[in-house]
Amino acid sequence: MADDSLADLKALSLQELSASTVSIASKSQQPISETPSAVFVISHEEIRRSGMQSIPELLRKVPGLEVARVDANQWAISSRGFNGIYANKLLVMMDGRTVYDPLNSGVYWNEQDYPLEDIDRIEVIRGPGATLWGSNAVNGVINIVTRSSQESQGLLLSGGTGKEEPGFGTFRYGGQLNPDFHYRVYGKYNHREDFHFGNGEKANDSLDMGRAGFRGDWAPDARKNLIVQGDYFNGDMQQSLSNIDTTMPISADNTKKYGGNVLLRWQQTLDNDSRLQIRSYFDHAVRNQSRLDYRRSTFDFDLQHNFRWQDHNLTWGTGYRYNSDLLAQKVALLHFDPTQRDVHLFNVFAQDEWRFFADDLRLIYGSKVEHNDFTGFEIQPSARLLWIPSQQHSVWGAVSRAVRVPARVDHDLNVLFNVAPDTTANVLGDDNFDSETAITYELGYRFFPSDAFNIDTTLFYSDYGRLSTTEPQSPIVSGQDTTIPFLIANKAKGETYGWETAVNWRASENWRLQGSYSLFGIALHRRDGSLDTAAEVAEGNSARNRVNLSSYLNLPHQLEFDAHWYYTDRLLNQVSAYHRLDLRLGWQPNLHFELAVGAQNLLDNRHLEFSPYLDNAVISSEFERNYYIKATVRY
Amino acid sequence: MWHRSLFSKVVAKTGWVYRYLLSMLLCCLVLVNPSRANEQRFNETELKAAYLYNFAYFVTWPETNRDFLFCSYANSPVTTILARLIVGERVHDRAIQLLIDPVPAQLHECHVIYIPAQQERILAATLEFVRAFPVLTVSDTADFEDRGGMIRLATEDMRIQPVIRLKNVTRSGLGISSKLLRSSRVIE
DSSP states (O other), rough: OHHHHHHHHHOOOHHHHHHBBBOGGSSSSOOOGGSSEEEEEHHHHHHHHHOOOSHHHHHGGTTTTTEEEETEEEEEESSSOOOSOOOOSSSETTTTEOETTTTTTTOGGOOOOOOOOGGGEEEEEEOOHHHOOOTTTTTTTEEEEEEGGSSSSSEEEEEEEEEEOOHHHHHHHEEEEEEEEEEEEEEEEEEEOOOTTTOOOBBBEEEEEEEEEEEEEEEETTEEEEEEEEEEEEEEEEEEOOOTTTOOOOOEEEEEEEEEEEEEEEEEETTOOOEEEEEEEEEEEEOOSSSSEEEEEEEEEEEEEEEETTTTTEEEEEEEEEEEEEEOOOSTEESSSSSEEEEEEEEEEEEEEEEEEETTTEEEEEEEEETTTTEEEEEEEEEEEEEETTTTTEEEEEEEEEEEOOOOOHHEEEEEEEETEEEEEEEEEOOOOEEEEEEEEEEEEEEEEETTTEEEEEEEEEEEEEEEEEEEEOOEEEEEEEEEEEEEEEEEEEEEEEEEEEEEEEETTTEEEEEEEEEEEEEEEEEEOOEEEETGGGGGOOEEEEEEEEEEEEEEETTTEEEEEEOOBBBTTTTTOOEEEEEEEEEEEEEEEEEEEEESSSSEEEEEOOOOOOSBBBBOOOOOEEEEEEEEEEE | OOHHHHHHHHHOOOOHHHHHHHHHHHHHHHHOTTHHHOOOBOOOHHHHHHHHHHHEEEEEOOOOOEEEEEOOOTOOHHHHHHHHHTTEEEETTTTEEEEEEEEEEGGGGEEEEOGGGGGGGGGHHHHHHHHTSSOOOOOTTHHHHHHSSSSSEEEETTTEEEEEEHHHHHHHTTTHHHHHHHHHHOOO
């Protein structure tokens, strides 16, 4: 900061200070009470006090979000239904970089990690966010936001051991090159032990993963800022697979994974107070499995401009994504055709926030228009109305359309299953596969009687069309052998509905309570002519009722005692209801040291959380009781 | 630690000449270009630091002869700006010092302690240490005033606004000027 602007700052009167506006918009988050969508934010403090060691586990507390551990290193996470290992109706981002994989539109959760101490917050939007964020934001958007380098200066070392994670550790150092440029570098390692199957046998599902990265923040003045960041990961993951040939036994599969990304973001406030953001990233991932080798490169460019005009706050933007992959066949029964594919995705969008009646009523409407190589143009509009009758209440309603564009598997998969002696099923992708669509109606109400208490409720109803099915075709007989082709098609539809409530109560200066309840219902239907008996499987992958309760208590002598209780109703796909209780005791004698001990899943020896069905060969194992100890040093 | 070497304790010089020149310079700027202050846009960090700086003048502490002591923590960018704002400044004819990363035993000597949201984890302990002393506690942590804090620097509608929990301030024997109260949101 230059000396003359420092003097200007010093000379501001209190009146001028309170009238001054903040120049970079990204930092001024909208208060949740003024957001016309179902938003939930996990704060830095809640991350620290959760006792969790990984990003997917942190998401458990979000109402409306389904989080189930499939095995020691894989998760099934979805928003508002359609859960699976590669649940494909959820958009997940890290600092704006999309992390779902275009192979299957799912997220490889065990590759998404970061030093939790440097994550500022996790923002979760349930429901469609496609108008701004684009395809895959059908039922929700998760954005993991890391701290700026300025906020993570100095040395941090944390490490610990637990029954399920015998070794985990993080190193971070943040420094300053000059007053305008801050940076940090980090390294992180964790090892997860094998879980066990229901019969007590050890599952082969351990994980060894190391990662390293950096971030630099350059802010030459208050109106401009440039971020450069990058990460690299490398590790091995085990999983137990049911064999493609069902007559063969379970096989242990080892996947070698590595990859990295570099992201650049430039933000600037222009002379007319409008804001410009340019973001670009390159992302590369390699997964070498026993059945398939996969490598992918993604380049993304995104521009966004925001300005005010009278009572309107307009945002528009455009983007381009290039994706190139290579799928090398390793077993005779599984391949992709073509093995290599380049895909281009273009989009433009515009959204307007129009304020009436002294800002009490706001209409937010707009659309995204995307063009992809598989289905051509896709339109994803939404309209939202927010009414803030008083400081204590706000009501909102929304109608939106979102699509899930075809993934590589939908078009190019070619896999053979031995279903009976001499009979083979051949599942084939289809070039005519269309986007899955959803129209969602939402109604929300928030009540803030005081700063210490608030309650947030959302009701929703979604109508899905062109859902994916696998349609059997006429068998092909050649001598003794029969092959039944199955073609991936869009011959199902369905509805979901639900109720989500989150409560936040600061009972006293030293005690905070947080709770949530979610009710969810789903009905899927085969369209006329569909023969896919598995089309309704997704009905059985979501719990009807879920409850979370967290208590954060500060005790004398710098002690913290935290408790988290989770309840998930049964899944129809052979998973019983379960309770999970986590306790944590933390001690922070001074600024530089922190010690935490905890127990997870205290009331239960172990339980099953998810059971993949047909869509994936992974065999799930059971989540076990865990104890851990963790120490953190900061200088 | 590099922070300490950089601006561990910023001790003000008497420097009346500098102050005189500065005030001259400021008044000229205002005369030449009266709208300059409005045009200049500051970021969140700078505005928060400016508020902290102003609190030294618009809050009254029980009489002491000690230097005026700001306390803050190293990994907040606000600390960096505050350090530069107080160079050469005095409050009621007392020199201003800035203490970074105070140990618990030093906390009760602070006039103002700023606990940035980045240091939320030590918030409860810090408030406990200073409860019995006339120390103005300031933070930008979301529900600071409900956790026993005095002034929260809230970001609302692209502005920084102090939210003052009056009960917590008066309990410790501090006084707040009506001018500050007028430009803040006061609770109770």
